[in-house]
Amino acid sequence: MHLEAIHVYKQFQTRQGSLMALKDINMHIETGEFVGAVGTSGSGKSTLLRLIAGLETPTTGKIKMDGAEVIGPGADRGVVFQNYTLYPWMTAMDNVGFGLKLQGIKPKERRVRVKEYLEVVGLSQFTNAYPKELSGGMKQRVAIARALACHPKVLLMDEPFGALDIQTKASMQEFILELWQRLGITIFMITHDVEEAVFLSQRVYVMTSRPGQIQRKLSINLPLNRDHSIKRHSTFQDYKDIIVDLLSGRDVATSNSD
């Protein structure tokens, strides 16, 4: 899988005139990578994710996946939204199986895959629970299982842990990291949380605001097997400092950009 954005511009028409949300975005995601995009609000990072998902189309430029231009949403690019977008009238099981149902996969095969992915996210005991009976972290696990059950080529995550409390957020970060390694999936996650971006990503795109631009891309050279203790390492802190400085507009010379 090779996903790329080539000279992508996105303009929105508002009552106050046209607004340049994204300017000349060039980026790529490769098979098996965990790529992060970090930026303050208004940096257009959500718009970038929506463009990749096909929920918006670029004003100019192209999003390409394996050479083919993205023209609309599809199950090959799974999305996990910030606000738990589960179907409230369906149980956890039916939520996870809904994508498969939409694609016409037979009930028998569907049951097998739903069971598999509920196990993957550790919710086997909540098969018949409705979303309102689940905690925020559990809902987000169901949403992740639902996206993964469709076997997407890339999983796009839009501030997936933004609405969770700090403890749940930390455990979900470790969970998604572990999932990424175990399943060998490809993940693109956007966040405003610098620490989260450094902790999870192999590569980080740092975005600036108005218009949203990629200011720098950083490779995070930390061991793949990470847990929260890594946050105390000086290298981790250095990466954080670089990004925080970039976001606050202080230009620092970094040897790390590539």
Added chain:
Amino acid sequence: MKLTIKPLHQSSGTPVQGLKPTVFWRIGEDIPPSFSSLLIVLSVVVPFLAWWVLSTSGLVHPKFLPSPPQVINALVRLWQSGVLLQDITASCFRVGTGFFLAAVVAAPLGIAMGTFASIRSLTEPIFGIVRYMPAPAFVPLLIIYLGLEEPPKIALIFIGTVFFNILMIMDAVKFVPKELIEATYTLGGRRWQVLLQVITPYVIPNIIDAFRINMAASWNLVVVAELVAATEGLGKRIELAQRFFRTDEIFACLIILGLIGFAIDLSFRVLLRVSCRWAVD
């Protein structure tokens, strides 16, 4: 210069300012169940007693305000002669048929209008105009077109309820979270699947609620229709009773109308609880 800092809390005996607790005037909070039951009982018993006292006090002529026992007598009389059941059946049939037809049209049209801006533009202006034409004003036309039998009565109920149902259902669709629709696209959903498998189930509780609320209008209209031309029905019974100055029978029919309405309302609530448990607490 010496700085003096005023103490924030004065430890003197002045009470802390704040909202005083209340039971009756609580906003958005529950009241004790026993107190609630008491108020519910009072809401029926007080008007009933007031009626009873007023009707037996001699202040009002019994021909104008029959007493509860007289009304119960009238009720029994109408029931035993068989006309009451006949009237209830006739009125229920008209309401049932008219409202059912309105529902069958309103649910798909309302969902389509809420979902597609194109269909909304195509239909909303004309519905907005027709909606403001009072349904009873259609009665003469309906009689000319459809005669004096059942069709004009059913048509009146249809006209009088279909637009309100459509617009309420359309509004409900606007509250389907956009992200839920987008999530469906990213799971490989097609537009018709979004329409039938996401939007429709999401608004079913709202549809049931719209039907429950608009049902009241169809009972208004059936009485209007029967006052104009009918041989039976609760509205017709009221009109006949008026002709013979039988206020006790008018009261009896009014009470029956109220009870039927209440029962229908309750059954819609039960339907909502049973069929859409996810939407109710």
